[in-house]
Amino acid sequence: MHPTAVLLRRLPPLLPLPSLPLPPALPALRPLPSLQVPWPLPSLLLLLPLLLGVPGSSAYGFRNCIQSPLDPGLFRCIQRFLQSVTDALADLPAATSALNLSHNALHHLPSAAFARLPLLQTLDLAHNRLATMAPGAFAGLGALGALDLSHNRLDALTEGAFTGLGNLSWLRLDHNPLASVASGALLPLANLSRLSLRGGRLVALGPVAVAIQHLPRLQLLDLCGNKVSALGPSPPLPPSLLALRLCNNSLAALAGGTPGLLPTLRVLDLSYNNISDVAPLAQLRLCNLSRLQLAGNPLDVLQLLEVPDLRPRSLDFSGLRLEPGMLEEVCRRLKGPRLRYLRLRHNGMQALQDGALATCPPVATLDLSGNRLRQLGCMGRLLRQEQLGELGELVVEHNLLRWLPSCQQTPALHRLHNVSLRFNRILVVGPEAFAHMPHLRLLRLDVNGLARLDQRALGGLRELRELRLDNNLLTDLYTGSFSDLGRLLTLNLRNNRISVLFPGAFTGLASLQTLDLGGNNLRHLAAAALRELGDLRRLYLDRNRLQEVSAEVFRPMQASLGVLDLRANALRYISRRPRQRPPFRHLHRLYDLKLQAQQPYGLRIIPHHFFQGLTALRSLFLGQNGLLAIPADAFDDLAQLQFLTLADSGGGMGNLPAGIFKNLSRLRSLDLENVGLRSLGPHVLGNLSRLEQLKLAKNELSTLDRRLDEMLPALRYLDLRKCPLSCSCTNAWLPGWLNHSRVQVVYLYNYSCGGASTGEGPPTYLHSFDTRVCFLDVGLYLFAATTPAVLLLLVLPLLHHRAYWRLRYHFYLLRAWANGRWQREERRYAYDTFVSYNSADEGWVLGELVPELERDSLRLCLHHRDFSPGRAIIDNIVDSIYNSRKTVCVVSRSYLRSEWCSMEIQLASYRLFDELRDVLVLVFLEAIPDAELSAYHRMRRVLLKRTYLRWPPEPQAQRLFWAKLKAALRAPGQEEEEGKEGVGEGRQ
Incomplete structure (x- = not known):
């Protein structure tokens, strides 16, 4: 048992809070009184979280909130349909420091609503229905620093509403129908900034x-x-x-x-x-x-x-609609030393002529966004000589620029380090378009219509650190396009139309650390596609169409690559034994790998040793893949793994193989949500000694192994939402474990037996169901029930051996006496015979049987002729059998396969056993082996005791068949006698 659990049992009981509506909750946590016990220092350190009131070493779970696994003081109670603050706070610890109650249905804050959380620093009440706040609603929150009341229904701020918030520095009341503010409403907020x-x-x-x-x-x-x-x-x-x-x-x-x-x-x-x-x-x-x-x-x-x-x-000057010619005058009025910002946004400017800004003072940041500029020209021509050395940032976003001309021969802007041209319509960038900006550090050309990047468009940008070309229409990257970008650290090419990476496309990018190629049309990566990127640390290839990846692609960056994103591609394997060697075997420094959501159906099968070589991997994302099979050795090479998610991979996997996590001794978080698990035992979770978070929501788990606490000694967070856990004796250990565990079970008090309420009466909750029935002394009951049976089994063979014939003789005497005493009177029947047959044999029945029998004045009951219309079929069958003297079953293979025919012969058999009269005649139209009759045990039992006839194929034998059938039908029913010979051809 965990040491903190041992300490907990030695402490006084916790103070209970006021009771709440069903389901009943466990006593909430409260700070414990100081203990005058001379414990050693290690024991006091273990007790420290408990003394602070933070649930970490005792039973806890929260009805409407989730405690952050990373920050014990942070609680989220989002989208819980809460109408009262009490419903959320009743079971929260006093040490709560951040509380999010947004997106609920709170309509009123009573006085001292949060008084039991004196250490609260952040409170989010946005997106509720708050219309009123009582005076002193936030009393006791002296440590609160941020309060969000936005998107509510407050129409007035009254005095006293914010009493006690002397430390509040940030208050949000936006998007409320606020019409009035009392003069003293904000007076207590002395530190509000x-x-x-x-x-x-x-x-x-x-x-x-x-x-x-x-x-x-x-x-x-x-x-x-x-x-x-x-x-x-x-x-x-x-x-x-x-x-x-x-x-x-x-x-x-x-x-x-x-x-x-x-x-x-x-x-x-x-x-x-x-x-x-x-x-x-x-x-x-x-x-x-x-x-x-x-x-x-x-x-x-x-x-x-x-x-x-x-x-x-x-x-x-943004949005002031500067008319043509006014810019020059405005610049004259701004005369003086260097101007930090010149904002000319949203002024409707359509063109800037050479020297348009020459009368302006030197500017550090020039913002021309939101205009209608179709061409910008070269900035060196818009400014005078002394201005060129001052401009440091140029922003021309949300304009109509279509192309960028070559500016190789224009004056240089040596201090310009940031240029943003995003949200334009740039189709082409000419050669040396930025040559007059030799010290540029950041260049943004994203969200344009850029379809072609000239091979020399970026020439001269030797100081560039970040280049944004994402969300354009680029289809090809030419060799040498980035040859001058020797110091570039980040290259973003996301959401273009690049389908092929030619060798040499990234020549010159020796210092590149981040390459984003996500959202393109890449289907294949050649072995030499990324060979120049020896210092790459982050590579994003997500949302492409890659069908396979090769280890040779990643070999150049084997000493540096730390993040690899391959999610939402088309990776797929049809066998556990791949044709190629493991694709990541060279990436010994990779620590983050994303492989989730492969298209169109997911990464259904993981080959053997697929992750070989990833000795430093710490995070692995495999969710949304519909996994069908994971080999037991899949994660054997991931000894450093700390985070693993297989969420939303319920493609029929059922259960995980034994020993799948055997080498993941450092794993801290395991997400198995919605993977179709039916069981989870020690053979799967063994060796996860450092696991802190386990997410098992939306699985088919009805029971949990009672060794869970021993297998996962470091577990602190367990999510079992929407699992059909049963209130059975198999789970009898769970309530006790939940009530004395160090683990936070998400929404513990909402788990009803079977996972959901049946709607018949109040539901039974897992944490409180009565387990006493599981601990009754069932041994005594089992002994009392089995002893008579055992004695009877011992006596029966002795009686059979010693007195078999004497017992049988007396049995028949008794049966004869009973039959004579309660002799049934002969009744009058509506029909002589009910004919049971299959529609496949209707030709023989109507052509041979019916004419022959009715010729001798026998009254026949046929279903197509004599059943009452509108009545249920089963009622017609029962009435026909019991209103007929006898029943003829025309047996064939089609008859034996028919459900209705099977029902008719069963009902006739019930009558036979009920009346002990010979009322059943079987007519076989074809020879049926005994093996085929064995499945119809009722038919077989009837054949061993009742009359039966076989239809002969020879014409000369058919006269005898009819004679025997008519004799059987005319004969009065006789009492059953075991061993009696049947009319016809004898027994099978």
Whole structure:
């Protein structure tokens, strides 16, 4: 037993919490009182988690929450349809530090709702239905630093709602129908630095300013997306406030703005307010601003630059619709030393002529995104000479650029290190297009329509570290395209149309560490495709069409490759003995391998020694593969493996082979969710001495081996959701183990017997079902039940040997006396004979049997003629048999194969045994061997005791057959006598 479990049994019992509705819960954890026991230091260290109240060494499981396996203080209670906070918190430990209750149905927070979690630091209540919060709802949360109440139904903030949150620094209330804020609602939040009220229904800044004026540390206030139409009357905002966002409101005229309202503000966002008059801005004293955003307002830029207190350099010119010719004037107004940012986003600019930015001061970052530029030309021609040495970052995203010309002969931009041209329509990049940017570090050409990359397009970029070419239309990579990129570390070619990697395509990329080729059309990798990438550490080949991989492809990077992503390809093997040698045998340093979701049906079979050579692998992803068979030696080479997932591979695997994990002694996490497991025993889980997480959800497990605790001594997290665990004696050990285990069982109290409730009465839960019935003294009952049977078996042979004939003689005397005393009276029958036959023999019955018997005035009952229409077939059969003096069964092979015929002869046999009268006549149309009759044991027993006839093929013998049949049918029923000879041809 684990040492902490031993210590737990020595401690006083834990304090119970108030009871909850069914299913009943175990007592929740509480901090234990200090113990005055002179224990040695190791024992105290083992007890430390228990003293802190963290479930780690005692029984625990949570009805509506999951404890993070990596962080014991983090709990997620997401999408549990919770309507009350108590339902979630009742069984959580007091040491909880982070709680996520988002996406539930909470509608009210009562007073002191979270008081039992005094160490809580982060609380997420987003996406609920909260409409009210009682005063003191968060009382006792003195350590809380972040609170998220977004996407709820709060329409007002009342005083006292945030009492006790003196340490809160971030409060989110966005996307609530918030219309009013009480003046003292935020007063307890002395340490609040960020407040978001975005997406509400506030109509004025004044009430909000009153509510926050006593917050000495508030730095950010977000009121975007409200209905604010006036800035005043309002007291000054707190001097600590640095950023105020009022975008998407109704501040058309900036009515009510008072001097001193924004004393120390650095960032002010007034975008999209339909402001057309710049005069009121002068009253706001904006001299301290470092950034003023006015995008989407119909303002005259030149008039805006005349505002006395507005510094032109603080103005963000994005979205101000600069008309042609205005850019030059704007740049003149920005005269001065080096400008850090020049933002010209969303201004509708369609072209920039040479020298268009020559009047601007030197700029560090130039942002031209969101315009309608069709061509950019060469940046060296847009700037004057002294500006070339200052530009460090160029962003031209979301434009209409179609091609990039060659700029080899233009002035160089020596300080330019970042260029982003993504979200354009670039089809072609010309040769030496970036030659005037020799010190470029980051180049983004992703999300364009780039179909062809000139062989010399990237020439001269010897300092480039990261190149983004993903989400384009590239089909080929030409030899030498990257020859100048000797220092490139990251190359992203994801989501293109590359189908072939020609040898030499990556020539020059000797320093490349990350190559992303995911989402292309690669079907085959030649042995020399990646030979230049000797220093590659991360290779992404996911979502291609690779049907096989060869070890020779990865040989060049055998000393460096750490991550290999091959998921969602078309890898498939039809035999456990592959034709090729193991594909990963050279990758001795690979630590992360992804092979999940192979298309179209998954990696159904894993060959023997498939993972040979992966001696350093720590994470292996094999999920979503519909695995049918895994050899027992599949993971023998993965001695360093720590994380393994086979989730969603229920392709008929059934059970895992014995010893499959025998060499995974370092494994910490094993995901077997939805793999179709029916059993899991020590032969599978043996040697997993360090396993901490085991996920078994959505399997067919009805029982668990009682040696689970011994096999997995380090287990801390067990997921058994949606497994049909039974409340049987086989699982009688489970409730006791669950109540004294160190393992967190996910949603322990929700496991009903059989996996789900039947709907008949209250369900029985696994953790609390009564196991006393499994421990009754059944030995006594078994002895009492078996002793008479044993004695009888000993006496019967003796009686048979000594008094067989005497007993039989007295039995027949008794039966004769009973028959004479209760002699049945002869009754009148509606028919003489009921004929049972198969439709395949209908020709003989209607052509031979019926005319011959009815010629002698015998009344026959035939199903096609005499059955009552509309009645059930079985009722017609029973009535016909019991309303006829005798039953004739026309037996053939077709008859023996018919279910209805079998039922008719069985019913006739029941009547025979019930009345002890000779009421059954069998007519064989063909010779049927005894072996074929053995399956019809009832027919065989009748044949040994009853009358039967065989239809002779010879015409001269048929007259005798008819005579015998008519005699049998006319003869009165006689009492059965064992050993009586039947009418006809004797016995078979």
